[in-house]
Amino acid sequence: MALSKTIEHQLNHRTYRELVDEPLDPQIIHELLEVARQTATSTGKQQASIIRVTDPELKKEIAKVSNQEYVGRSPELWIFIVDIARNAQIAEEHGMSVDKAINTSRFFAGYADAVLMVQNVYNAVESLGLGGVILASILNDVDRIIELLQLPKYTYPALGLSFGKPNQNPQLKPRMDMKFRVFENSYKTIDKISEALADYDEVMTQYYDLRDANRRVDSFTQQVLTSFEEDSSKRQRNLEIAKAQGFNFDVE
Amino acid sequence: MALSKTIEHQLNHRTYRELVDEPLDPQIIHELLEVARQTATSTGKQQASIIRVTDPELKKEIAKVSNQEYVGRSPELWIFIVDIARNAQIAEEHGMSVDKAINTSRFFAGYADAVLMVQNVYNAVESLGLGGVILASILNDVDRIIELLQLPKYTYPALGLSFGKPNQNPQLKPRMDMKFRVFENSYKTIDKISEALADYDEVMTQYYDLRDANRRVDSFTQQVLTSFEEDSSKRQRNLEIAKAQGFNFDVE
Numbered sequence: 341m342a343l344s345k346t347i348e349h350q351l352n353h354r355t356y357r358e359l360v361d362e363p364l365d366p367q368i369i370h371e372l373l374e375v376a377r378q379t380a381t382s383t384g385k386q387q388a389s390i391i392r393v394t395d396p397e398l399k400k401e402i403a404k405v406s407n408q409e410y411v412g413r414s415p416e417l418w419i420f421i422v423d424i425a426r427n428a429q430i431a432e433e434h435g436m437s438v439d440k441a442i443n444t445s446r447f448f449a450g451y452a453d454a455v456l457m458v459q460n461v462y463n464a465v466e467s468l469g470l471g472g473v474i475l476a477s478i479l480n481d482v483d484r485i486i487e488l489l490q491l492p493k494y495t496y497p498a499l500g501l502s503f504g505k506p507n508q509n510p511q512l513k514p515r516m517d518m519k520f521r522v523f524e525n526s527y528k529t530i531d532k533i534s535e536a537l538a539d540y541d542e543v544m545t546q547y548y549d550l551r552d553a554n555r556r557v558d559s560f561t562q563q564v565l566t567s568f569e570e571d572s573s574k575r576q577r578n579l580e581i582a583k584a585q586g587f588n589f590d591v592e
Numbered sequence: 593m594a595l596s597k598t599i600e601h602q603l604n605h606r607t608y609r610e611l612v613d614e615p616l617d618p619q620i621i622h623e624l625l626e627v628a629r630q631t632a633t634s635t636g637k638q639q640a641s642i643i644r645v646t647d648p649e650l651k652k653e654i655a656k657v658s659n660q661e662y663v664g665r666s667p668e669l670w671i672f673i674v675d676i677a678r679n680a681q682i683a684e685e686h687g688m689s690v691d692k693a694i695n696t697s698r699f700f701a702g703y704a705d706a707v708l709m710v711q712n713v714y715n716a717v718e719s720l721g722l723g724g725v726i727l728a729s730i731l732n733d734v735d736r737i738i739e740l741l742q743l744p745k746y747t748y749p750a751l752g753l754s755f756g757k758p759n760q761n762p763q764l765k766p767r768m769d770m771k772f773r774v775f776e777n778s779y780k781t782i783d784k785i786s787e788a789l790a791d792y793d794e795v796m797t798q799y800y801d802l803r804d805a806n807r808r809v810d811s812f813t814q815q816v817l818t819s820f821e822e823d824s825s826k827r828q829r830n831l832e833i834a835k836a837q838g839f840n841f842d843v844e
Contacts, residue, residue: 343623346598346719350627350712371595373770375602380714382728384765384815389773398777426772426785427816433786434817441820445731445827452728452751455704459711460602462632467598476634476704479697490778499704513636518625520678521641525650526742533678534685563636564679565686568693575697577843579831591829 349466354512356471357410359504364416368468372461379460381453387446388453388498389423391489392416398488402500405484406477415504419478419485420458422450424587425494442494443588454498465503472503480574482581493586514543516560534561601718606764608723609662611756616668616722624716631712633705639698640705640750641675643741644668650740654752657736658729667756671730671737672710674702676839677746694746695840706750717755724755732826734833745838766795768812786813 342348376390393399396412402419403412411417424442431438458474465472478485478500485497516537520530530536541559548556558566583589594600628642645651648664654671655664663669676694683690710726717724730737730752737749768789772782782788793811800808810818835841 343620344597344716344719346601347623347627347716349598350716351630353630353632355632368595371599373774375599377767377770377773378603378605379711380605380607380726381767383819384812385819386768386773389775389779391775391777391779393777395777421779423773425779425781427819429781429785430789430813430816431820433784434813436817436820438820443825443828444830445825448731448827448830449728451703452707452726455707456711456726459631459708460715463712463715464596464599464602467596474632474704474708476701479700488778492779492781495779515629515633516638518629521629521638521675522625523641523643525643525645525647526740527641527643527673527677527744527747529677529681529744532685533681537682560636561682561686564682565688567635567637567679568683568688568690573695573697575700576695576841578696578700579841580843589828589831591832 346463346467350463352512353466354471354510355473356506356508356510357473358506358508359415359472359502360507361413361415362505364504369416372464375464376457376461379457382449385427385449386453387422387424387427387450388457389421389426389495391419391421393419401488402478402485405481406475407480408475408477411475411502414502417500417502418461419489419500420454420498421491422447422454422496422498424450425492428494439586440588442586447496447582447587447589451498458499458501462501462503470503471506472501475500475502479578482578486581486585491585496582496585496587511548514540514547516540537561598715598719602715604764605718606723606762607725608758608760608762609725610758610760611667611724611754612759613665613667614757616756620720621668624713627716628709628713631709634701637679637701638705639674639676639679639702640709641673641678641747643671643673645671653740654730654737657733658727659732660727660729663727663754666754668754670713670753671741672706672750672753673743674699674706674748674750676702677744680746691838692840694838699748699834699839699841703750710751710753714753714755722755723758724753727752727754731830734830738833738837743837748834748837748839763800766792766799768792789813
């Protein structure tokens, strides 16, 4: 029995990719946007925004970037963006030049604002018995996302969130024990981590991933090894793309 | 009346800097760590970790970096870090060389994992009638945080979270209307944003910020202008520091 209803939902968190093809009540959308509004924001600057994608053709184009077909069928697809453009415009309307000031600090302030907002909305979604999936896969081709959503200078996409009424019933995905991830006062490297994770690896191979036609998945250790073998270079240019969007990462 | 108890808490989100100087029930800590454990994580890789700071002297040193005295008195101070070190170690134990693979994509995957975890834990905290404050101020001197927490190669601090039983009663901080922050299908620049925000500016000047001896605060527009006048260059080196921690941002 969890200590709160919120925590009960959090401990039951699952990823739902398959969602019922029907619109959500506008009152729900309104309230989720109010949750987004009240999310903690660095120094109150509110440097994140949301693009709500309702155009079916646009969803399909984003699905291509994500390389996830189900994104094109998402009942609610929200793209959370770092948005310094609004505050930059305020400064420019007051005659200030802000070019150099849209810097590393602001980029990460906006990035944190956007990601905090994703999780806050996601918790609200789950509290209503709905579900969804966070999409980092939009970062596979940031140039294309910028083009599709017409993102101006001083903005940058952080994450997407697809949500709605679940249309599948996935198992709770096993996670490693927090003793491997929480340290007191200073970081502790765990000796022979691969061996230490043997029990977790065993549990993971018992888990059925609905994505893969109900087949069992690789151990965690094997998943990690495979991921290092894969080429993840397609996102390697993303800081360069952020620079092209006007973010100043230069060190003098 | 909110649509869920979770949302009711979220709509009442406030920042609590002053917390009662007493330890939280160990059961609460345990459950918050389980919430952290179940947080959504990019491709299941669990590339974020937590340093729980319990040493009073260490808290004071972190407070100096944050330049926020109350951080040194925090009953619970957690630093959430990007942690690719664990998975890199797994690969190295299997004879793989991962240097170049700890790249931009992995950095942002870990960064998102860490920030999602902050908000998820924060929502759990608030659901228990507790409160706290997210600390981006630890990023003022990342080198020092790395030294203090002995953060190894392939790790990087993302955000801190101070929480406990609130010892103050702040007003709900006004936020701009979401019509300025939510766009359908494509980004829309709002003409004359400074004028459009006049009503919000008026509301903001009615708000009392407990931090400033109960004086009223500047309008939002004025806060933005002031922030652009201030020097935020101390965080400008942070991507360089991440590079020094082993993250490969090079574009070939």
